[in-house]
Amino acid sequence: MNSSRKGDRTVLDQLAGLIALLINPLVMRLWDKLWRKVRWQGYKSCFGSVGAGSYIESPWMITNPANISIGSNFTALSRLRMETFEEYLGEKFTPRIIIGDNVAFNNDCHIGCINRVEIGNNVLGASRIYISDHYHGRIESADLEHIPTERRLFSKGPVIIRDNVWIGEGVSIMPGVTIGSNAIIGANSVVTKDIPANAVAAGIPARVVRILEKGPAAITGNIE
Amino acid sequence: MNSSRKGDRTVLDQLAGLIALLINPLVMRLWDKLWRKVRWQGYKSCFGSVGAGSYIESPWMITNPANISIGSNFTALSRLRMETFEEYLGEKFTPRIIIGDNVAFNNDCHIGCINRVEIGNNVLGASRIYISDHYHGRIESADLEHIPTERRLFSKGPVIIRDNVWIGEGVSIMPGVTIGSNAIIGANSVVTKDIPANAVAAGIPARVVRILEKGPAAITGNIE
């Protein structure tokens, strides 16, 4: 008996040690990091497609990932939210989010889609960026007959962000907008109309404050 | 002895299996989801009142929930912060946050209150909305005698958001403001003055860019 109890103790001690290790906050944190990687590996196959080297940090909030195509080397920091709505109030949609190669977003970015959101290659996004191709309603008098959540979703047109665009902190990009290649959008701006290539734009609504031009004869203004 | 050790092994194996299961990230995630529901059920009774079907997603940051009344079918996504201050620098307040039925907020919204914040029915809020009925100080010369945290909180007046208002991403709503029914507030705007019913408002400070009117003779402008 005694020796049996001693054997129990030894095994139980080992087990208690193992539990203590597993429950240890530092180990739980490493476990959490590992789990983020594992979770991403497991989730990747849910997307329409994902290129090599792409990684989204947990936690994320993604709806209908089959409608989303992601190129290679895409990275997004925590709390990315990407939603494609296939149906709302009985109406059907065929949404598509298409992201190119080498695109990077920082924390808390959010893309909403019922129509089409295209993001080109090498686009650099800061944090708290909001991109949507639709509104709750058409923002016209007929909307007043319904409460906001019971207005039919309406897309004025797709959002297209071309190659090499750099989007600042807290920027909102509204439905139907195209942002040309190499454009730079200043912090906290709201883009409601097309922005031409090579433009620096800022404000609510965003206005072009400068055009960057190639070549030695380029005339450049000042952003401030 | 041998058989006893074998018995230990079997029980210990089962126990080890149970631990492995409980510690498993997937199970922990389900556990976490369940815990969010359980936590909400347990927390509900702390509010002044909460209607049927309301749900706030964890984590949240709520101060003095007894001063907050929530109608039915309220939903808020993660990281909602609602603070009612009953005392600051020795001064007493009787704050009240009153939220109607069918109100929805997305992520990272924040309401601060020392006086009164009223949100009507069917209000739809996006993410990163900030609503406050007070400042740290009166924003006048006398403030300069104190550092910001040692200025007395000052409410110019309650914030009232009427029925069916739709509030865009990143909007800030400042003390003393009333937003009329059916109004729409554009992304990243800062509302510093009253907005009339049926208005579309945008910018810093928010200005009315359009009034939606009922009936066939409605004259509607363009938001951009």
Place this chain on the structure above:
Amino acid sequence: MNSSRKGDRTVLDQLAGLIALLINPLVMRLWDKLWRKVRWQGYKSCFGSVGAGSYIESPWMITNPANISIGSNFTALSRLRMETFEEYLGEKFTPRIIIGDNVAFNNDCHIGCINRVEIGNNVLGASRIYISDHYHGRIESADLEHIPTERRLFSKGPVIIRDNVWIGEGVSIMPGVTIGSNAIIGANSVVTKDIPANAVAAGIPARVVRILEKGPAAITGNIE
């Protein structure tokens, strides 16, 4: 045998009870709170210096904390991000973030530094504040030869925020800017140029809307 198995049961029951307790969400939450404190205590020594009474709430995202000096009684709520870059695209930097005494930030603030960011004493910051002393590029035509992430980081100058400044929700403070003592920056503003002492500034870009003056003869305008 029987008695040995009974002994196993007792010990195993206790162990199972202990596991159930440790895995209990409420205990995990307390564990998490304790862990936040412990983690902060352990992390403090990584900074260049930290004064007494300072506390940063987990989770945070801090890069090269040795380049960061924090005064006493600094507090920051969740998801603070402070990054000092010592090298980018092969170029070396000597970044310094210097924070005074009694500084408070709320949630989701972000400071990026390759040069120098100075924050004085008694500065009060709301949530979602972004402060940076550098851009990805010089925002000029030569940038067009590279994709955004391959443009050399460029600092137009340090960011200096003097004593007693109060920074509103969602404010962005851009490279090369000095904000004078006692200034107040309105919500969602983007500060692109120097703001004088005692000024109230707002908008994109931020413009002075009022100057607070000391003494009985002070002439004060209205913020709205």
